[in-house]
Amino acid sequence: MFDLAVMWDWVAFSVRWLHVITAMAWIGASFYFIALDLMLKPAPGMPEGAYGEEWEVHGGGFYHTTKYLVAPARLPEHLTWHKWQSYTTWLSGAALLMIVYWVGGEIYLLDPTKADLSLWQGILISGASLTIGWVIYDQLCKRGLRDYPTLLMLVLFALLVVMSWGYNQIFTGRAALLHLGAFTATIMTANVFFIIMPNQRIVVADLKAGRTPDAKYGAIAKLRSTHNNYLTLPVVFLMLSNHYPLSFGTPYAWIIASLIFLTGVTIRHYFNTMHRTGTGPHWTWAVTVLLMILIAWLSSVRPTETWEDAEARALTAYEQRFVSAAGFEDAYDTVLGHCSMCHAREPVWNNMQWAPKGIHLETPGDVAKYASEIYLQAGLSHAMPPPNAIQMDQESRETIIAWVREVRGAE
Numbered sequence: 001m002f003d004l005a006v007m008w009d010w011v012a013f014s015v016r017w018l019h020v021i022t023a024m025a026w027i028g029a030s031f032y033f034i035a036l037d038l039m040l041k042p043a044p045g046m047p048e049g050a051y052g053e054e055w056e057v058h059g060g061g062f063y064h065t066t067k068y069l070v071a072p073a074r075l076p077e078h079l080t081w082h083k084w085q086s087y088t089t090w091l092s093g094a095a096l097l098m099i100v101y102w103v104g105g106e107i108y109l110l111d112p113t114k115a116d117l118s119l120w121q122g123i124l125i126s127g128a129s130l131t132i133g134w135v136i137y138d139q140l141c142k143r144g145l146r147d148y149p150t151l152l153m154l155v156l157f158a159l160l161v162v163m164s165w166g167y168n169q170i171f172t173g174r175a176a177l178l179h180l181g182a183f184t185a186t187i188m189t190a191n192v193f194f195i196i197m198p199n200q201r202i203v204v205a206d207l208k209a210g211r212t213p214d215a216k217y218g219a220i221a222k223l224r225s226t227h228n229n230y231l232t233l234p235v236v237f238l239m240l241s242n243h244y245p246l247s248f249g250t251p252y253a254w255i256i257a258s259l260i261f262l263t264g265v266t267i268r269h270y271f272n273t274m275h276r277t278g279t280g281p282h283w284t285w286a287v288t289v290l291l292m293i294l295i296a297w298l299s300s301v302r303p304t305e306t307w308e309d310a311e312a313r314a315l316t317a318y319e320q321r322f323v324s325a326a327g328f329e330d331a332y333d334t335v336l337g338h339c340s341m342c343h344a345r346e347p348v349w350n351n352m353q354w355a356p357k358g359i360h361l362e363t364p365g366d367v368a369k370y371a372s373e374i375y376l377q378a379g380l381s382h383a384m385p386p387p388n389a390i391q392m393d394q395e396s397r398e399t400i401i402a403w404v405r406e407v408r409g410a411e
Contacts, residue, residue, distance in 0.1 A: 005408075009376055012099045019092040023239075026085035027232055033082070035227045037222075038275035040067050070402075071214045075207040083197050090189035092214040094241075097182055099174050106318040107369055111172040113305055113313070116140040125170060126179060133159060133183050134190040141224070149223065153230070153265075160184065160261055164254040173248035174241075174358060177257050180285060181238030184231050205249060229272070233264035245358035256295050263291050307345055310363045322368035322407050331403035334396045335367050335374060338385050349389065375404040 039078055040052030051069040101109045105119045109126065117125075137156055147153040167176035177379065199217035206213040237260045241247040247256055264285040274280035308351065315323060323329060341349045343361035359373065360366045377384040378392065379400040385392055 002166055003380070005372060005375060005404075006380065008099075008103075009183070012096065014094055015096045015099060019089065019096050021309060022092055023236075026089045027236070029082050029085055030232060030371070034226070034272065035275040037067065038272055040065075047072070053337050070218055071203050071207055071213045075204065079204070081197075081200075083192060086189050086192040090185060093182060093185060097178070099127070101178065104372075106316060107372070108176045111170075111175075113309070114168075114317065115170045117170065122171070126175075126256055129163070129167075129179065130183055130186045133163065133326075134187050136192070137187050138190070143260060151227075153227070156227075157258075157261060161254075163180040164257045168254040169216050173250070173253045177238050177241040177253060180257050181235045181241075184235050184238070188228045188231055188235070188343060190256045191228055196221040196226045211324045230265055230268050231261075233267055234261045237264075243357065245354040245356070246296075249354055249358040250301045252298040254299055256298050259291050259295050259298075263288050266291070303347065307362055310360065310366060311343070313365060315365050316366065319365050319368035322371045322404075323364050325407045327399065327403035327406055328364075330369075331366050331374075334363060334399050335361050335378075335394075338390055338392045338396065339374075339378065342389070371404050371407070374400055379404065 015094050039054050049068050051067045053066045102123050110122045164180050169180050199221040202217050203213040265289045270280040270284040339361045343355045379397050
């Protein structure tokens with residue numbers, strides 16, 4: 001039987017894999033070139049226009065790199081452009097956001113306890129909000145704050161805090177942190193697409209035409225690249241946060257996300273200083289540890305929604321379809337007996353503090369909301385419940401499968 005739910009899950013998995021692969025390539029290249037740029041040293045005998053050189057050893061060979069502050073006198077025949085890593089990372093990330101948070105918006109995007117939005121309204125806010133940061137940030141760079149990089153970063157941090165708070169007033173905690181990461185990643189990729197690459201093309205065009213390139217284009221591109229370097233680690237954290245309810249399943253998730261940006265700055269400052277001088281400032285690690293302790297403390301605050309609140313909440317149209325379907329009562333009893341000891345607002349399994357992935361399976365609305373996840377994780381596959389926790393026989397799994405297929409067959 002051709003199961004669309006299975007195929008769709010593999011589509012999401014494939015896009016996520018592509019996103020991870022390209023992100024590693026982009027981050028690796030970004031970190032390497034920032035480190036290389038900071039390690040460059042002037043040396044005698046360098047070509048005219050050269051700023052510095054660096055010798056490196058790796059993989060059994062020696063590498064000699066020379067950087068030109070503006071451009072070499074002659075354009076080489078072979079020139080490698082580092083751009084597709086960034087573009088493919090953003091495009092695959094945007095596709096994954098659509099798959100998970102737009103198509104699955106009734107489950108993962110919207111939180112009816114925060115805002116009464118229809119799915120299309122949530123999707124509209126999701127897509128439109130990603131561009132706001134780039135427009136504001138770009139104008140700040142081009143206008144009053146372009147000569148004050150530290151102040152510019154502080155203003156950008158304030159913008160990120162505001163967005164973190166705003167997302168958490170509308171979306172689920174999981175979606176809010178993911179969108180903040182996408183919001184920041186959009187700024188980073190837009191830096192590459194709208195500033196860094198066009199400026200490099202201007203320099204190349206001047207070289208081909210026999211003109212002397214203006215040094216300002218390289219300086220502008222370098223500034224944007226440095227901004228990207230400091231934003232990278234927080235984005236990685238935010239993209240991984242959906243696997244850890246401690247990061248998003250608290251009323252203070254927006255503060256946690258904001259503090260993560262500060263840890264990204266302290267960690268990158270250590271490594272950037274080390275690459276430049278040979279010794280990193282150790283105080284940055286102390287600050288990072290203190291920030292993580294504060295984050296851990298904030299994460300201990302439990303969600304405000306109780307079982308009574310969830311029980312009293314009106315069912316959405318999506319949830320009502322599954323609750324009304326034949327076989328729901330049997331499936332609901334199966335889930336309660338095999339899953340709710342962990343997937344509860346106050347788990348009772350072995351001192352567990354938080355439900356895995358923040359998924360609660362206690363009320364009829366809970367079970368209906370996550371019907372597709374239950375179907376894949378505990379119906380078709382044996383991923384849940386963990387075999388060392390509690391056994392689920394095949395008959396129980398078939399009960400879940402029959403219930404979900406009853407709904408899909410009627411759609």
